[in-house]
Amino acid sequence: MRRVRYESPGGPLFLEEAAVPEPGPGELLVRCEAIGVTLPVVRKVTEAAEPIALGGEIAGEVVALGEGVGRFGVGDRVTGLCFGHGYADFATLHESMASPIPDSATAVDAVALVRSGLVALGALEAARPEPGEAALVTAAASGVGHLAVQLARLRGARRVVGAVSDPAKAAFVRSLGADTVAVYGDESWGEPVDYALDAVGGELLTPALAALAPGGRLVAYSSGGGTIRAYDLLVGAKSVIGFQMARIARGRPESYEKWRRELWRLFAEGALKPAVHGEFGLGDAARAHAAVEARSNLGKVVLRP
Template sequence: MLRIRHEVNGGAEVLFAAEEADRPDAGAGELLIRTEAIGVTLPTVRKVREGSAPVSFGGEVAGTVVSTGAGVTGFAVGDRVTGLCFADAYAEYAVLNAAFASAVPDDATAVDAVALVRSGLVARGAYEAGHVRPGESVLVTAAASGVGTLALQLAKAAGAGRVVAAVGSADKAGFVRGLGADEVVLYEDADWGAPYDVILDGVGGELLGPAVRALAMGGRLVAFSSGGGTVEAYELLVRGASVIGFQMRAIAVGRPELYARWQRELWEQRAAGTLRTAVHEQIPLAEAARAHTVIEQRRNLGKVVLIP
């Protein structure tokens, strides 16, 4: 099978090597799928760019089950599934933990699945973590990303009073308005149109400071990105504000019934037409390096998907 391997040359140059590899086997509690679509995630792009040693590509995958490991229930050979693969996702066959897998409806494509499920779960989880009350204002950073596009729509559907998209360039304004944003602000703007009751932050890093300063009294910032960053305690103190860290794995492992319900509801919202996925580009698997470049340069409007 074809697999993409990551190499590091001299600690600076990132190389993507296509290679022929043996097809993996499904272990206990796992599914082996023939991949039809692979979603490129920002955490994987960051690990590849910032790491000093080779990393294994992770990402959302969708495809057809070709074998099941011991102890797997609820899935069978021939089922179409999607889920997050933590290693060797950039390949024609990939292994999924069955606990993190979700069935793909007959009327959905594999591309639909990788654009909806994992990103939608993160968007839903971050929104719930913010305890948004009806009528409150919500700012979404990285609003043109796979997660951000869904977070905007979920906030509107859930009754947020003012939903604002924060993006890196003005040419994305029309796109995020089309997904329901009432207003658009740029990261370079002075005050981001503050204040906000809730900020859903998918960027982190140097944007954490401006984000905290944009919070209203008693506001909540939900940090769910892999970008790190530092928050000044004084800025929280003077606003009576809080920062909440959200991690999807905690829900998947600790509250599997909630994880399953959110998955079902995402597909139901898609079927009802109240939630739309946005796919920036479908790129051949062998061109994975180009997919990473699109995200690194912040050019994507929605999900970037690799096609084996």
């Protein structure tokens, strides 16, 4: 089979021939039909001290089962998070991380919706939104952000502000339901918001916090780091909430499953519409990474073996 790999920090990414993996206990072997490209994986390629296995979101057909698998069978269509080599024709997926793909959805729908949607919905839940509140979503055109904009509106936000890196993304973000689109560096984001979902971090944390009304909540779920002054929290009685999807998956599996069901329900009803920026072949993985790293994508970037 084909697999994407790299040998030194920063790449380059290249295709190699590798043996089809054997599923271990509790694992499924999946023929990959779609693979989601995420910013954390892109950052690890450039920042990790040693090369990592390119894992992430995969979707496809189960072709073999490891010992002890009970929930799925050969021929089932599944999606989930692969912690090994996921940029490949075949990949292993632990049964606990897998969920079925409805007949009405494609593999591309699945990788565009489920993992990114879980992060978006989980961050929104952490913000404890109330109907009639105003919301700010940073990285509003990203794989997670474009779903967060829609979910905030579905949860009753009276006003949604989408923040982006490039004004060329404004029309796309407005089409998702945002009332206002702001560009990083321009802090005139309109009236204060009640909560902010931040996927960028770094230097954007301070203006995102400043955009909050007194008592507002900032949910930080970025891998981009950054610092906040305690004084800025104190004077406005504001709060910052850290959100990590892995912690939910490990410690609150009932919430994880509940959110997955909600995402598929909203998708089936046509209320939540994942957008795909582009579909790249395995040999074009470097171009897919470049699109995500440059934050030029509108929606999810997907590899199609």
